[in-house]
Amino acid sequence: xxxxxxxxxxxxxxxxxxxxxxxxxxxxxxxxxxxxxxxxxxxxxxxxxxxxxxxxxxxxxxxxxxxxxxxxxxxxxxxxxxxxxxxxxxxxxxxxxxxxxxxxxxxxxxxxxxxxxxxxxxxxxxxxxxxxxxxxxxxxxxxxxxxxxxxxxxxxxxxxxxxxxxxxxxxxxxxxxxxxxxxxxxxxxxxxxxxxxxxxxxxxxxxxxxxxxxxxxxxxxxxxxxxxxxxxxxxxxxxxxxxxxxxxxxxxxxxxxxxxxxxxxxxxxxxxx
Amino acid sequence: xxxxxxxxxxxxxxxxxxxxxxxxxxxxxxxxxxxxxxxxxxxxxxxxxxxxxxxxxxxxxxxxxxxxxxxxxxxxxxxxxxxxxxxxxxxxxxxxxxxxxxxxxxxxxxxxxxxxxxxxxxxxxxxxxxxxxxxxxxxxxxxxxxxxxxxxxxxxxxxxxxxxxxxxxxxxxxxxxxxxxxxxxxxxxxxxxxxxxxxxxxxxxxxxxxxxxxxxxxxxxxxxxxxxxxxxxxxxxxxxxxxxxxxxxxxxxxxxxxxxxxxxxxxxxxxxxxxxxxxxxxxxxxxxxxxxxxxxxxxxxxxxxxxxxxxxxxxxxxxxxxxxxx
Numbered sequence: 001x002x003x004x005x006x007x008x009x010x011x012x013x014x015x016x017x018x019x020x021x022x023x024x025x026x027x028x029x030x031x032x033x034x035x036x037x038x039x040x041x042x043x044x045x046x047x048x049x050x051x052x053x054x055x056x057x058x059x060x061x062x063x064x065x066x067x068x069x070x071x072x073x074x075x076x077x078x079x080x081x082x083x084x085x086x087x088x089x090x091x092x093x094x095x096x097x098x099x100x101x102x103x104x105x106x107x108x109x110x111x112x113x114x115x116x117x118x119x120x121x122x123x124x125x126x127x128x129x130x131x132x133x134x135x136x137x138x139x140x141x142x143x144x145x146x147x148x149x150x151x152x153x154x155x156x157x158x159x160x161x162x163x164x165x166x167x168x169x170x171x172x173x174x175x176x177x178x179x180x181x182x183x184x185x186x187x188x189x190x191x192x193x194x195x196x197x198x199x200x201x202x203x204x205x206x207x208x209x210x211x212x213x214x215x216x217x218x219x220x221x222x223x224x225x226x227x228x229x230x231x232x233x234x235x236x237x238x239x240x241x242x243x244x245x246x247x248x249x250x251x252x253x254x255x256x257x258x259x260x261x262x263x264x265x266x267x268x269x270x271x272x273x
Numbered sequence: 274x275x276x277x278x279x280x281x282x283x284x285x286x287x288x289x290x291x292x293x294x295x296x297x298x299x300x301x302x303x304x305x306x307x308x309x310x311x312x313x314x315x316x317x318x319x320x321x322x323x324x325x326x327x328x329x330x331x332x333x334x335x336x337x338x339x340x341x342x343x344x345x346x347x348x349x350x351x352x353x354x355x356x357x358x359x360x361x362x363x364x365x366x367x368x369x370x371x372x373x374x375x376x377x378x379x380x381x382x383x384x385x386x387x388x389x390x391x392x393x394x395x396x397x398x399x400x401x402x403x404x405x406x407x408x409x410x411x412x413x414x415x416x417x418x419x420x421x422x423x424x425x426x427x428x429x430x431x432x433x434x435x436x437x438x439x440x441x442x443x444x445x446x447x448x449x450x451x452x453x454x455x456x457x458x459x460x461x462x463x464x465x466x467x468x469x470x471x472x473x474x475x476x477x478x479x480x481x482x483x484x485x486x487x488x489x490x491x492x493x494x495x496x497x498x499x500x501x502x503x504x505x506x507x508x509x510x511x512x513x514x515x516x517x518x519x520x521x522x523x524x525x526x527x528x529x530x531x532x533x534x535x536x537x538x539x540x541x542x543x544x545x546x547x548x549x550x551x552x553x554x555x556x557x558x559x560x561x562x563x564x565x566x567x568x569x570x571x572x573x574x575x576x577x578x579x580x581x582x583x584x585x586x587x588x589x590x591x592x593x594x595x596x597x598x599x
């Protein structure tokens with residue numbers, strides 16, 4: 001199989017971001033929180049300070065490196081919550097149909113009608129800022145697309161011969177859903193999940209920018225942007241580097257999602273076999 | 274006969290609910306299958322043979338429902354059993370194989386796993402044991418190199434191999450009854466013969482009864498000891514399979530037998546037209562009064578148009594439903 005450019009570049013960017021997050025203690029030059037030194041405040045990027053320093057003299061490079069941990073944790077964990085909720089609701093609704101399907105549809109429409117960031121804001125307002133509430137807020141508000149896809153797949157899969165064969169062979173509903181339907185709809189779910197991770201990273205940045213995400217002084221890319229907005233003309237490196245980190249991670253995830261869609265697409269799959 | 278039959282259907286009616294009213298799609302269907310016996314159900318598309326099979330395994334779904342009659346399995350009525358109890362019968366005591374081996378296997382799961390799942394599901398085996406049993410099951414349906422084949426995905430197998438896998442799955446738990454719904458229609462003729470032979474031998478070894486459903490009278494008569502012919506939701510004739518060819522009693526059966534091409538006959542050599550039955554099968558909602566075959570029947574008289582014929586006994590356990598039977 002020919003390797004696709006978007007898959008390779010996207011995968012490499014995402015892998016790089018994860019590696020940076022995992023190896024943060026070894027990659028960082030200084031402690032991102034404690035090593036403030038007003039003697040070298042607002043230094044421009046140089047060989048000593050790769051990405052420059054902020055108003056308290058903290059090394060931006062080290063803060064961006066540690067910020068990867070927050071952004072990726074939020075992106076991956078909240079999207080996993082979304083995928084689990086979306087698949088559970090959509091799969092069962094599509095397979096069982098009836099009143100349960102109506103309920104799930106109504107819920108999905110409700111979620112789609114309210115902009116998810118506004119909904120997440122409301123949840124954050126109730127739970128208060130912090131990483132855990134960020135995960136919960138973003139994990140509960142972005143499952144509607146996954147749900148739609150899972151429901152549509154379940155609807156079309158349930159009339160497949162092997163699903164009916166499983167019924168005839170005495171499989172229970174749960175077993176059919178888990179062994180017959182789920183593996184056959186995994187392709188699109190994974191694609192949606194990857195793309196969703198990208199938007200979760202962006203949402204984290206947005207919520208942290210609004211001061212509802214990770215609390216200072218702990219670094220996250222969004223909160224760094226937020227703190228840097230006053231100095232955007234005098235010290236642009238404060239916003240450029242965290243912004244670049246967000247951009248590259250989201251770009252990587254989107255390319256990865258596209259690439260996965262290309263190889264998991266049932267049509268391209270049947271072409272290969 | 275061996276005393277009580279394995280499965281007994283008495284006066285079964287299946288209703289089709291078309292919104293405003295219930296129309297009987299299958300009516301007055303009765304038959305019995307003994308342990309280890311082979312029984313065929315023959316008829317055109319839409320005559321009700323497949324939904325009769327679905328009723329046996331408790332899988333009629335709306336708009337279809339059982340409207341009356343009794344289904345007994347080993348003397349026990351099963352049509353009112355709870356969903357869980359019916360599920361425990363399916364696949365375990367009553368198994369089924371389908372027309373389309375291409376689509377009846379899960380494309381993303383290795384075939385060995387799909388066989389093994391039956392042992393886990395119905396026999397409470399561990400996956401380790403089940404995987405070993407799956408290899409044996411594949412070997413029993415004469416798949417070469419079964420220990421390697423269990424890891425194959427369905428798309429790596431040919432149609433005949435897939436149908437063998439289906440048979441292995443269906444017979445995995447040693448069922449008492451195997452329902453085969455057009456099991457070879459999608460296969461090449463040569464493969465068809467192999468599969469039929471395999472199915473027959475395996476079932477004979479295990480004393481598994483076969484209910485074979487097909488539109489192909491020749492095929493069914495070849496496999497089965499007794500054959501029932503269905504027309505428009507009713508069984509019109511039930512005979513030993515040799516008798517049905519030698520002396521078909523019902524005009525519809527006579528038509529079916531006459532429409533089979535035979536090697537060396539004048540029709541097969543192109544010298545005369547193959548006989549056909551005039552007209553088409555009526556739709557369920559517009560079944561005619563009286564005998565349902567009367568609009569297509571050459572022998573129909575007034576009584577056929579008004580009164581549905583009862584069943585008349587023939588010799589050797591045969592039944593026919595016709596006012597004018599030979």
